[in-house]
Amino acid sequence: MADGNKVVKVGSPERPLRVAIIGSGPSGFYAAEALLNAKDLAVQVDMFDRLPTPYGLVRGGVAPDHQKIKNVTMVYEKIAARPAFRFFGNVMLGRDIQVDDLRRHYDHIVYAVGNESDRRLKVPGEDLKGSHSATAFVGWYNGHPDWRKEDFDLSQESAAVIGIGNVAIDVTRILAEDVEVLAKTDMARHAVEALRGSRVKTVWLLGRRGPVQAAFSPAELKELCELHSSDLVVREDELKLDEVSRAALEKDPEAKKNYDLLVQQAKKGEGSRPRKICLRFCVSPTELIEGNGRVAKMKLEINQLVADGKGGLKAQGTGQTEVIDAGLVFRSVGYHGVPIPGVPFDAKAGHIPNKDGRVLDDKAAVVAGAYVVGWAKRGPSGLIGTNRADSVLTVKAMLEDVAKLSAPVEESKTPEAALATVKARQPDFVTFQDWKLLETLELSRGKQSGKIREKFTTVAEMLEAIKKARQEACLVK
């Protein structure tokens, strides 16, 4: 029985630091790892996810033909196996549990919620049928339950992807790659079937600035140059560099690698493969044009690069325009966070306001016990590994704060009390052991159909499968 009057140091064996991590993507797992590895700290970590499945963008974002990247989940599994770690899947903050519940059961809350929405173009015609976000397409082909019901009209011959970051490259590659290559991966079955019927012949890939300012990485560009069924077509005239870009190229080895690849590719001309990826630089969509009740064409304005006042270059329209066919459009111009009830949110920046990972309220004052990591902290940038160092920094702030923290030994701040609340609010919560049962089923379904994995793509299906698997394994939650 806990003694309610005795005040002890939080983080001591008598009164472990209790942490709730909201979100089970890379940044959440790296925060858990840093906490569990902290010296001289007794800590209990509960990780929550609104989906029954863990791993965030590693499962729902990383492209199906990039399986090696997904091996990082082996590290996360080891973290999840630590005795002081628990996973509560299918428990959504703001729906099943509230911030006040978390405050009752935990000393610290870490928001690792990523950026679940996307930026908009703000041009006429953006909401026409056939115009989509890359987020929706990526979620759809990766079998994310939120995007299961999306419908992409792949009977169109010409598609356009706006933006030239790595997400745009992923979307372009999935549209342009030989579907039989993708069919062996963990791509969702509905996406493989739809892509088998695709009539897309041309994919426009549209950058508003020049080749040196492109956000894609050389490895991703190289893959686009080496697809089985598509040629990457680059215009030599769009590779001419101004002085500032030329100087930037010398200082940036990644940009130099990109540029050299683009020069080589431009020399190859149109090629002979059945599909074409037409990469364009210094063009901005100014209007999506309707035809037969859906997007049919896109008006592009040619840009010039001008000083942005910060030593870089920005795109400025020249007034000169052209029109391309585009029956299917994907905007891939960056992600944007979504607010959670009871959690501060900077609507303009699209993330949780913070200083060094400590959450700030609307008066820029620190919210005691609230922290943030990953894209929810710094916006949608960086690769998976970037999140490790970022989460370590937030945990550093948490450890500084906990060093000053003493509290009574309270019954509400125990694993049992937290579990009782979860059980009461969401009886269908999913443990990590449940997830492993589901994963075994996904892998065996994949094996049967010659794929790496056949994902379950609705929450109802997942819960049903877990229930059956539990019964078969005689497991009680």
Ligand code: NAP
């Ligand atoms: P990103 O790297 O920030 O790229 C966004 C792109 O959109 C840029 O080309 C940007 O151009 C353009 N853009 C922004 N606003 C625009 C507008 N209004 N009109 C036209 N273009 C506009 O974002 P992302 O591609 O979503 O990727 C997010 C992060 O995930 C990145 O760090 C990325 O490297 C990472 N990621 C990595 C991989 C991988 O490693 N394979 C795969 C996917 C994602 P400006 O530069 O001119 O702003």
